[in-house]
Amino acid sequence: MVELDFQIRQGSYTLDARLSSTDQVTGLIGPSGSGKTTLLMALAGIIRPAVGLIGIKGGATFFDSGRGINLPIEKRRVGVVFQDDLLFPHLNVRENILFGYNRTEPGLRKLHPQEICRLLDLGLLLERGTGELSGGEARRVAVGRALLTSPCLLLLDEPLTGLDVRLRDRILAYLLRIKSELSIPMVYVSHSYSDILAIADSVALIDVETDSQSRKHARVAALGHPYDIIAEAGKIASVGPIETVIPGELVATDPEADYSVVRGEGIEMHVSPDREDSGKQCYVTVRADDIILSVGEVPKLSSRNVWTGKIGKIERLKDAYIVTLDVGSEIRAAVTAEAVRELGLQPGKTVHAIVKAKSLRAVVLGPDTG
């Protein structure tokens, strides 16, 4: 639902953002420092591009350097959930979430405190000070505060960063609920592929190149279906933590079991925790750091996933080697230089990849999962 084509220059850094998306949730991924947050801030009006155009598809124009339009921040009606929440410390939770609501023209209020408090379970937090909130609670308050301005666009800057795994899934569930119950378009910045796969309808990849004079040029390199773009991003080693995403289908398991099984092409994955939506299409994400490589006989292991395959290639990164191997699906594992030497890793060699079920995340597709 966003349409933008602009350029931002900050010293030796240039961002060329060209993006047009009609989907409800547009994901934004890219290496850290590539300008994901900068792009959001330009949408919100906090950063002013040098030239270009920013607007809502078929809606308001926020910025148009050609026509001399630059709508002030407060007139854009763009809700922002900042990476560090930015809850006002001099106000309590109730005052925080009503801050924007009270400043929204009554005729424009589509969302009301009661509804948002129910949606985000804020009822018990209302009288608390912002210093008395846990990370997950503060994030929910920040989301509620932004929503109560009834924004025509919601920007989420890494809303799951800084939260532990269990909280991430909870907040993600809230966000999915918002997505399905309120038809607000969102732009969602994340460096975690599993979040993006779960919530985004399309994804834009920002890539950044440094030229010989160490000037950085960032641009929107690709836009499309989340899985395709993430596969594309996987080829750029500098994009976020290295993760492999494997599509598959949840298979019915023993109801007693505390894990689920996902069957992908030529690979079977044990995923924790148990999920009850068997038969559904899903994506499993595995971080390169969570994979252990072993050569020779595999002893009895507590890890639920042992996949065997041949090494395709070995790439050297700044502080690790990335080994790509074909275990039915292609996965990437991160190992140290010592490990490469001691195990004699080289292309063509057969190795076992060992991953705990707890290290795998299964993301069921579709907005109707909320």
Added chain:
Amino acid sequence: MLESEISAIYLSLLMGFLAVLLCLVPGVSLAWLLSRRNFPGKPVVETVVFLPLVIPPVVTGFFLIRLFSRHSLIGGLLADMGIRVVFSWAGMALAAAVMGFPLLVRTMRGALENINPRFESAARTLGCSPLRTFFTVTLPLAWPGIVAGSVLCFARALGEFGATAMVSSGTLGNRTIPLEIFHHYQTPGHEAEVIRLVVISLLLSAAALAASEMLINRYGASRYRSRH
């Protein structure tokens, strides 16, 4: 207590309050400008504002006399309107304000610089105009600094000697506590008065500091502190 002493205490307190009153709005505005904006000539403005902190107060007083004497442009205009600055309590209040102004601006600027400007951006995304953002977010967050700056300005005005002495007529009712102390000090046999005024001066300053602590705790920091 002598009538002259009571008048000195009254005049000192009045000077303190008037100085804060005169400084508050321009001081907060200037502190905000210095902490949030870059503009041509900013270093010059900074220097001029902070000058009274470093030059001898008597010199500041001299400049004030030159600027506001009846023969000067400003002083002449004011005299035509019937306002006498030099050798009147208006001049003393002005001297106190000029001396207190840098302390007020410095403290408030520090407080404003400590506020994450992104809170202000957040307020804007929630529908606040810049002015409204200033009153609903910036000012409440800077509250402890505003109180502290005002108290410093008040205390400075209360105890200001050099510049005030230059513009004061020095007659009865035109002497603040420090001027009164000096007046008695020069008169043999007035040691008791000197000591009495010194004690009063100490008490007033301590009371001002205590009041500021109370205000800061009541409206400032404690509201941000978590109960955990």
